Amino acid sequence: MPNGLIHDDSLRAHPDGLALRLTIPWYRSLWLSSVTTLALTVDGEQVDAADLRVAFDDTSYGLDELPAQSERLWFLQEHPLLIARRDVPVALGETHDVVLHGELRLPYMQIAPGQDGGPGMYVPNVVHDVRTLTVVDADAGIPALVSDVTPPPPAAEDDPFQLGLTLYSASAEFRAGYFDVDGLLDRVAELGIGPGIEIVASQMVPTYPVVGDGFVRTWRAAFDRHGFVGSSFGANLDMGRRRDRDMTPDEEFAFSKLMFEGAKKLGFPLVRIQSAKPELLRRLLPIAEDLELKLAYEIHAPMGPNAEPILRVRETYAELDSPLLGFVADFSSTMHAMSPTLLRAVRRAGLDDEAVQTLQSIWATDATMQARQQEFIAYLRGRDFDPGRLGAFAHLAFNMHGHVDPREWADIMPQILHVHAKFYDIDDAGQEPAIDYPELVRVFVEGGYRGFWSSEWEGHAFAELGEVDPLLLVRRQHDLIRSAMRAVPVG
Numbered sequence: 065m066p067n068g069l070i071h072d073d074s075l076r077a078h079p080d081g082l083a084l085r086l087t088i089p090w091y092r093s094l095w096l097s098s099v100t101t102l103a104l105t106v107d108g109e110q111v112d113a114a115d116l117r118v119a120f121d122d123t124s125y126g127l128d129e130l131p132a133q134s135e136r137l138w139f140l141q142e143h144p145l146l147i148a149r150r151d152v153p154v155a156l157g158e159t160h161d162v163v164l165h166g167e168l169r170l171p172y173m174q175i176a177p178g179q180d181g182g183p184g185m186y187v188p189n190v191v192h193d194v195r196t197l198t199v200v201d202a203d204a205g206i207p208a209l210v211s212d213v214t215p216p217p218p219a220a221e222d223d224p225f226q227l228g229l230t231l232y233s234a235s236a237e238f239r240a241g242y243f244d245v246d247g248l249l250d251r252v253a254e255l256g257i258g259p260g261i262e263i264v265a266s267q268m269v270p271t272y273p274v275v276g277d278g279f280v281r282t283w284r285a286a287f288d289r290h291g292f293v294g295s296s297f298g299a300n301l302d303m304g305r306r307r308d309r310d311m312t313p314d315e316e317f318a319f320s321k322l323m324f325e326g327a328k329k330l331g332f333p334l335v336r337i338q339s340a341k342p343e344l345l346r347r348l349l350p351i352a353e354d355l356e357l358k359l360a361y362e363i364h365a366p367m368g369p370n371a372e373p374i375l376r377v378r379e380t381y382a383e384l385d386s387p388l389l390g391f392v393a394d395f396s397s398t399m400h401a402m403s404p405t406l407l408r409a410v411r412r413a414g415l416d417d418e419a420v421q422t423l424q425s426i427w428a429t430d431a432t433m434q435a436r437q438q439e440f441i442a443y444l445r446g447r448d449f450d451p452g453r454l455g456a457f458a459h460l461a462f463n464m465h466g467h468v469d470p471r472e473w474a475d476i477m478p479q480i481l482h483v484h485a486k487f488y489d490i491d492d493a494g495q496e497p498a499i500d501y502p503e504l505v506r507v508f509v510e511g512g513y514r515g516f517w518s519s520e521w522e523g524h525a526f527a528e529l530g531e532v533d534p535l536l537l538v539r540r541q542h543d544l545i546r547s548a549m550r551a552v553p554v555g
Contacts, residue, residue, distance in 0.1 A: 067456075067525075068193045069166045073204040075197035081150030082106070084164065085143050085203070086118070089191045091235040091524070092266040092300070093140045094168060096125065096133035097307050100188075101167035104148055107160055115149040131307045139270045140239050158199045166191040171304035172266075172338065178310045186304045189456065206242050207530060209251070216256040216542060224509045224549050225517045228260020228295050229538050230484070231268060233521040236529045238267070246282050253290040257538045260295035260516040261287075262336075262482075265326060266302075273302075273319060275326030283330055295516040296360070296392070296482045297327035301339045317347050324351050334358040334482055336392050340377040342384075349386055358388050360481040365396035366433040368468030369476045381479070390481035393473055396522070397466040401498040402427055403488035406461060409526040413454050419444070423461060437462045460525060470504050477511035485517045488526070490540045505548035517545055 067089040076083040084104075088094060102118070104111045117124045120142065125133060138144070146164075154160060173187035219226070231238070231248060238248060245268055252258055266272050269279055286292065301320060303311045311319065316339070327335050333356070340361045352359055361377055363369060369391075381389045402424055411420060426440045441451045441458055451458045473480065487496045495501070519541050521534040 067191065069164050069191050070162065070193050070195060070197070071204070072195070072197065073200050073202070075154070075160065075162065075199050076145070076201065077154055077156055077199055078145070078147055079153060081148050082154045083145040083147045084162070086146055087143060087239060088138055088140055089166065090168065090170070090189055091232065092264055093272055094138050095171060095302065095305050096136040096138050097131055097305065098168050098171055099130050099166070100169050101165065102127055102146065103165040104146065105163040106148065111148045117147050119145045119147050134306045137272060140267055141241060154199050156199050156201055160197055160199070162193070162195050162197050164193045169304060171302040172300040174303050181309055183306070183308060184304060184310045192452070192455070210533060210536060211254060213255055213536065213539060216539065217546065220550070222554060223546070224514055224554055225545070226260055226515065227519070227542050227545060228262065228293070228516055229257050229519040230262035230264070230296070230298070232262070232264050232298070233519060233534045233538055235267065236524040237534070240529055245279070246286055249286040249290065249292070251535060255535055255539050257519070257535065257542060259291060259293045260518055261292045262296040262298065262518045264298035265323060266300050269326070273322045273326070275329050280329050287331070294330060294332040295518055296334050296336050297323070297330065297332040298336045299323035299327070299338070313343060316344055320344065320348055321351055324348070324355055324357055327357060328355045332357070334360055336482065337361050340380055342380045345380060345384060345389070349384065349388065352388050358390060358481050360390045360392045362392040362394055362484070363397060364394040365399070365464050365466030366462065368397045368466060369472045378476070390479040391476060392482045392484055393480050394484040394520070395486040395499055395504060396464055397468045398470040398473070398504065399465050399467055399498050400500055402461065402465055403498045403523070403526070405488045405523040405526045406457070406465070410454060410457050410461070413457060414449070419447070419449070427462065427465060428467065433462045457526070464522065464525065470500060470507055473507055474511045477508070477513055480513055482515055483508070483513070483517045484520045485541065485545065486520045486522055487541050488521070488523045490537050490544065494540060494544055496541070496544065501544055502548045502551070505545065506552050509549060509552040509554060
């Protein structure tokens with residue numbers, strides 16, 4: 065399954081016993097304090113926690129030291145070693161059965177704030193890797209990429225939308241080291257899927273949350289070389305960076321201010337925000353005004369423009385009354401079916417035809433996300449199927465697939481500042497089978513939207529690395545969007 069801690073080339077010889085080359089099991093960089101559990105079993109014997117340490121190039125940490133490492137970033141492209149002491153070290157070419165259980169605390173996805181100065185609750189990411197591995201001495205090679213792609217048609221002056229993508233679409237490939245930032249931007253140019261470029265800062269910037277001068281030079285050189293335009297700078301608020309407590313309001317402000325300053329250094333006009341706390345926005349608005357930045361809160365599945373939490377954000381916006389405040393529309397909110405990529409993934413995890421049909425039937429009801437999720441989990445348990453076999457999929461199936469009517473976007477169209485053109489699949493007919501793109505295009509053209517549509521392939525949450533080339537899929541999605549918007553009369 066995707067998002068594993070270890071892969072086929074992970075097991076290495078080490079004088080202390082053995083080492084496992086780790087991959088961060090998420091789409092973005094995380095603080096090392098986010099690692100809450102690492103439990104290793106080799107050939108049926110559990111390794112004592114005291115015999116495990118996580119080693120980066122500059123230093124190593126015992127498992128008991130990890131909770132305090134709130135200043136040490138585990139960058140997405142870093143692959144530390146999990147070193148295990150053993151009486152007899154493994155040798156090159158040997159085969160061993162390995163079980164690695166990991167749990168991470170996602171510091172920007174808060175379930176509930178802390179009480180009385182204590183830490184809040186955060187969404188966990190649980191990974192359970194069970195593999196038979198051969199001891200190797202090198203990383204797996206990078207596959208060849210397809211380059212003979214028909215160039216896209218030129219943009220027309222009367223096209224209502226500008227096209228581009230978020231580099232998040234290539235999350236898995238970037239994490240695996242297929243590209244550095246410069247190489248990824250070159251690939252985007254080669255396929256003609258700009259000019260708009262969006263990033264998630266916590267994914268791309270190795271000095272996150274600070275945007276360093278070296279990154280700025282690389283970025284600006286690529287933009288000058290390819291004629292790219294910055295569309296959106298994705299900012300997170302890592303409220304749970306520390307394990308002992310949440311960020312204070314002053315710390316939230318200082319952290320966000322660093323994001324804004326980084327966005328300005330890179331030339332972005334807009335910051336996608338994920339916190340719309342009134343007190344925080346009041347402090348950040350003067351910073352945004354000074355830096356000439358728009359702030360756009362993301363509306364993402366399972367919510368739509370009229371969900372209760374979004375209505376509260378709209379009330380805050382009305383109170384603050386600033387033209388800099390708006391929304392990012394993410395089309396995961398407005399799906400009419402579950403994505404084939406997800407359904408393939410849950411089949412690989414063991415769901416039979418009946419269970420897959422039941423999953424889709426429950427998803428299509430009007431119950432809340434939590435109620436639908438619990439109904440499905442109860443169904444699985446009633447069939448003696450451990451929901452844990454699905455990993456995060458039992459949750460992601462519902463919180464990443466919303467079914468709000470696409471016409472609801474019209475209710476807030478003047479406040480939509482940026483679009484995440486979310487997609488999971490492009491079928492043989494050139495359509496997204498789970499998202500009605502012609503209808504969405506019609507709603508946005510008739511609503512007067514004239515900004516960027518940023519292609520966002522999120523199939524990496526479900527697909528195996530190498531299953532598809534996401535940037536080729538973006539190229540095909542651009543054809544879909546382009547043909548749909550040119551078919552709608554612009555009045």
